Amino acid sequence: MRIYADSASDLPKSFYEQEDVTLIPLRVHLKGKEYDDIIGVDMDEVYQAIRDGESLKTSQASPERFLKEFNALGQSGEEGIYIAFSSELSGTYNTAVMMAQQAKENYPDLKLTIIDTKCASLGYGLIVKEAARMKNEGKSYDEVTERARFNALHMEHLFTVDDLDYLAKGGRLSKASAFIGGLLSIKPVLDVEDGKLVPIEKYRGRKKVFKRLIELMKERGDSLSQQVIAISHSDDLVAAEEMKALIEENFHPKAVEIHLIGSVIAAHTGTGTISVFFLNQLPEK
Secondary structure, three states, X not given: OEEEEEHHHOOOHHHHHHHOOEEEOOEEEEOOEEEEOOOOOOHXXXXXXXXXXXXXXXXXXXXXXXXXXXXXXXXXXXXXXEEEOOOOOOOHHHHHHHHHHHHHHHOOOOEEEEEEOOOOHHHHHHHHHHHHHHHHOOOOHXXXXXXXXXXXXXXEEEEEOOOOXXXXXXXXXOHHHHHHOOOOOEEEEEEEEOOEEXXXXXXXXXXXXXXXXXXXXHHHOOOHHHOEEEXXXXXXXXHHHXXXXXXXXXXXXXXXXXXXXXXXXXXXXOOOOEEEEEEOOOOOO
16 A cells, blocks of 8 residues: 655655655745655755745646656555645645556556545644554555544634735735734634635734643544644744643644644745644544
């Protein structure tokens, strides 16, 4: 069984190497050049460019890359699962579907499931990690696929950004919402609904935002002490560690993982983003 995931999962390069998950990189355009997310770009350079006010553009994963991978899968006779970034935020999922159809013309018996997670960043990444764990434990294709779909349906995303203008300019958020960011320390709280970014509340200052994030986790989370909770950040490790301490104090989870937001998502959020991911329902054992 082969598992594929794209770089919008914000998992580090080492994860893909250690867990034998095939990485499909999205692309970022920086200073006139195009780079593969995670594997081909210097994140210090990316975040410096954002701080300098440079406009970063992003593009979906290469159709040719998908076709190459799916043809190789068909030739091998193995089963495959591509766990994809939200179709509401990128055209990558739809491209994968088209390339899978083309690969099936060459290999009619190709067994490939493509899952639109409607998730992003480490919300998506947690789904990929669980799928890899189950694969490595010898779970069946159907079991891994079913769990990935379940986790995608029940994954919560809560996050705050310093300035909503980045999301508005990139078309990931309605422009009408952009006014609440970047003014007088006003910080929005957002979540993901059916794969789309939605601002839900606003607060003045980080402490109040973090307090509200904890409250929302209490309201939405299921048995958080039994979960691995993830935090992603856009070049603000101090804030991420602060959020981690609050989560551990309030919920005592199995673990709290912190990872840097990759270039493709950072291009649309700017610096100072803190995101928290967890399940609102645990799967039955």
